[in-house]
Amino acid sequence: MSFDVSRKEAQQPAPPSTGHNGNAVAVLPSMSTVTANRLRLNPNTEHKPENYEGLQLEFSPLLFSSLERYLPPPMLSLPRDSKLHYMRDIILRYSPDGERIRVQRHREYRQKIISHYQPLHRELYTMHASNFFAPSFLKAINENKEEGFRSIMAEPTLGVFTFEMFQPRFCELLLSEVENFEKWVHETKFRIMRPNTMNKFGAVLDDFGLETMLGKLMEDFIRPISKVFFSDVGGSTLDSHHGFVVEYGIDRDVELGFHVDDSEVTLNVCLGKQFSGGDLFFRGVRCDKHVNTETQSDEILDYSHVPGRAVLHRGRHRHGARATTSGQRFNLLLWCRSGYLHPWRMVQHDTQITFGLS
Ligand SMILES: O=C(O)CCC(=O)C(=O)O
Numbered sequence: 072m073s074f075d076v077s078r079k080e081a082q083q084p085a086p087p088s089t090g091h092n093g094n095a096v097a098v099l100p101s102m103s104t105v106t107a108n109r110l111r112l113n114p115n116t117e118h119k120p121e122n123y124e125g126l127q128l129e130f131s132p133l134l135f136s137s138l139e140r141y142l143p144p145p146m147l148s149l150p151r152d153s154k155l156h157y158m159r160d161i162i163l164r165y166s167p168d169g170e171r172i173r174v175q176r177h178r179e180y181r182q183k184i185i186s187h188y189q190p191l192h193r194e195l196y197t198m199h200a201s202n203f204f205a206p207s208f209l210k211a212i213n214e215n216k217e218e219g220f221r222s223i224m225a226e227p228t229l230g231v232f233t234f235e236m237f238q239p240r241f242c243e244l245l246l247s248e249v250e251n252f253e254k255w256v257h258e259t260k261f262r263i264m265r266p267n268t269m270n271k272f273g274a275v276l277d278d279f280g281l282e283t284m285l286g287k288l289m290e291d292f293i294r295p296i297s298k299v300f301f302s303d304v305g306g307s308t309l310d311s312h313h314g315f316v317v318e319y320g321i322d323r324d325v326e327l328g329f330h331v332d333d334s335e336v337t338l339n340v341c342l343g344k345q346f347s348g349g350d351l352f353f354r355g356v357r358c359d360k361h362v363n364t365e366t367q368s369d370e371i372l373d374y375s376h377v378p379g380r381a382v383l384h385r386g387r388h389r390h391g392a393r394a395t396t397s398g399q400r401f402n403l404l405l406w407c408r409s410g411y412l413h414p415w416r417m418v419q420h421d422t423q424i425t426f427g428l429s
Pocket residue numbers: 079317327332339351390391392402404
């Protein structure tokens with residue numbers, strides 16, 4: 072069997088010179104060569120960085136926390152402002168102007184949506200765990216033990232976990248919110264950006280106000296599980312996300328080619344509605360170099376989506392979705408990322424989901 076695995080990426084405008092995840096490695100050598108006297112080559116993993124949240128910064132606060140570990144040792148004890156100044160200087164020096172402009176534009180784009188779009192179900196915009204989640208899931212999270220996680224999960228192939236996650240009512244509300252958002256987009260002719268490079272339909276939930284709730288979902292519910300099952304790929308340090316809904320059907324996207332995600336860990340939950348087809352298929356994990364190699368028989372999994380049920384897997388686990396042959400299928404996707412593992416990607420992270428305003 073031959074493969075052609077794509078990398079599924081968050082949609083972005085014409086490639087910036089730093090690209091994003093795929094090119095992150097290319098960025099690093101020039102950074103470390105040119106700035107050899109200004110940053111350490113390897114991070115000081117014992118150092119506990121400052122919190123840069125809540126400051127007016129052009130770049131993610133997490134980038135500063137990650138980068139702090141690369142500061143020359145004498146700098147670590149300086150006041151936060153001094154370190155911030157120093158790091159900002161480095162980032163600005165090496166981040167092309169276009170990149171910063173894109174970050175700024177994306178911020179404006181989101182702001183524009185959030186200030187005009189009227190949410191339909193406000194209760195979705197803050198985390199209400201007992202209203203959102205299945206009791207079995209909540210119990211396992213509260214206990215926070217591997218046995219508890221295992222007791223609610225199936226692992227039909229190594230590294231792919233499935234479990235009941237959302238209450239039916241939550242799925243209905245989220246679907247209705249997405250439909251309301253799309254109605255607004257249609258009526259106002261607002262040009263939205265689709266979730267990524269492989270979908271023509273769907274919506275980025277983070278762009279219309281759900282970013283905080285989804286951040287909490289990742290931190291308090293997905294990270295504890297990922298810490299146990301995906302620590303090899305940064306599961307315990309997940310600190311940013313890209314949250315979106317995909318839509319499949321005859322008049323929507325029909326299928327999704329074989330690909331890997333731009334995430335460390337991916338949460339994929341079916342929200343409904345009624346549909347046939349649309350199976351998710353998995354074909355094992357590979358590194359970048361071997362992404363197109365043969366599948367072993369024990370790596371083959373075909374999974375049928377069930378509304379409310381989650382699938383959790385490494386972003387690098389090769390997968391795709393078969394044609395949805397009738398009805399409509401909506402799935403919530405949360406691509407969870409670890410800036411700690413990829414500090415330089417954080418410069419680009421915002422830009423992955425940036426596009427020019429119409
Ligand atoms: O449609 C699906 O269930 C797969 C979605 C997916 O893999 C993705 O959006 O990255």
